[in-house]
Amino acid sequence: MNTPTLVIEQQFTLWVLYFFSYAFVGWVWESGYVSFKKRQWVNSGFLNGPVIPVYGFSITAVLVLLHPVENNLLLLYLGSAVLITIIEYVTSWLMEKLFHARWWDYSDIPLNFQGRVALPISAFWGVGVVFVVKVVHPVVARFVTHLDVKYGIFAAIVFLAFFMFDFGFTLANVLAMGAATKRIGDAIDQKKQELRDSVDTAAAKLESEHGWLDDYRQHQGDMAKLPNLSWVQRRLLNSFPHLQLHDTKTPPKDIADLAELLKRRRKQGK
Template sequence: MVGQILLELCFLFFVGSCLGWCAEVLFRRFFSAKKWINPGFLTGPYLPLYGFGLTFMYAVSFIPVDTGSVWADKLILIIIAGVLLTLLEYIAGLIFIKGMKIKLWDYSKQPGNIQGIICPLFSLIWTAAAAIYILFIHGYIISWVAWFVNHLGFAFFVGLFFGVFIVDLAHSLNLSVKIRKFAKENHIIVSFEKLKESVKDSIERGKERAAENLQKGRKMLDERRERSGRRHASFLFAFKGKSVQDMLADYLERFKKSKGRGESGAGDKDTEQFGDLRGDDKDE
């Protein structure tokens, strides 16, 4: 019995993490950032926060509430789920900021926010999501879980997911050690999304510069290919076949080296970029 419950929870975490990632990607593409972004701290297409969120909502839906009114019962469950989701978001954000010096999201510009981690607007959004789940989705999730229990062969894929997830998590935590050290040395909280964007921008600038050089005369082209081609290639090919985490780790090392050498030009540009990575909370 305990084993079956554990399998069900793992299945819910798997479904919630993957669907949550899809929802975040679409939200950032069409509403917030207006571009395609791989959200979260991990490389793969999953967000653990949403996995825990779905698991919590599933559990909350089974809390025995009997006020004599079906709608009052559902309203109470919705409020409980909304509070739990907000609390989950706050705890997760606090762990990353205080423990790893990394800010995965920032609500500091939202009215009534607490430490930039939670705010009334998104608490309302989570409560609305809980309402949609309890009123319209919970029945389907129960059917999915029942199907999973009757087709335990699918547990292989859930196990495969957790295998990949654990490796990804270990790799990401290893990266967080580098970021945390960098953040403590510079007395900042690193905005992870801005850090990823800065890496992407640097790669794009390298490509643009290479393209500009190729448009120049044949004589200058041969000279510049040798001079700047090596410069850009060393930057671009260093990232070939690597994950986002590897890119970030390498970029941090490059930034620290250029800062230590006091290089002009590229070094100043890196310093300018990392100035934008500062969070609102300073390291105390």
């Protein structure tokens, strides 16, 4: 193998490994933060594996595009804040168009734009990226170099293979989720309306936190024609606290609660 080819192969391997390293670091940070808030472990990534690709894309983009100014902290901070804000906005827009859902929403944060990005969040990411570049990256670089020396391009190919399988599996589940959640959401809305239109005791039941769900527990036949949600679909409903489904007005938490009840009922019936 000639020298130019070796250089290309090594650069390809290094950047693929950097991408997955920071996708993993981002997953640890995001899942840890959400888990701390919920007081239970939550895989808050879109994919099932321990990676969040937007973090991998963001940090590798910073390392490539802002390398000339990495020793100027002010320019590194400003450039990182702008670059990651653009990536976050584009990612939010694409995911919403592709999957008919808003996966995060900054509408409650001051100085936000369309709820997709917000100035305080961008300022935070600027500080975070400066910390990553100056403190975390030297450690990651040593780890990536070790993998490259020991396994070479084989390591990059293995990571890419697992990533593509995970992405395809998740994509199939998400594309099927819209129709299923709409059916469940419509059923929940209908159940709530039935309780509103019925006697006072039923109306009082509706006012309780999960009165409509208690009614489903008592009338199992109402669930017979509802679709099952896969564990991937149920995980996504629970992992994104600000998820907004465009195909139904029913809150994702209500859909997740009924889906969990459906799973338990059908498991008991086997």
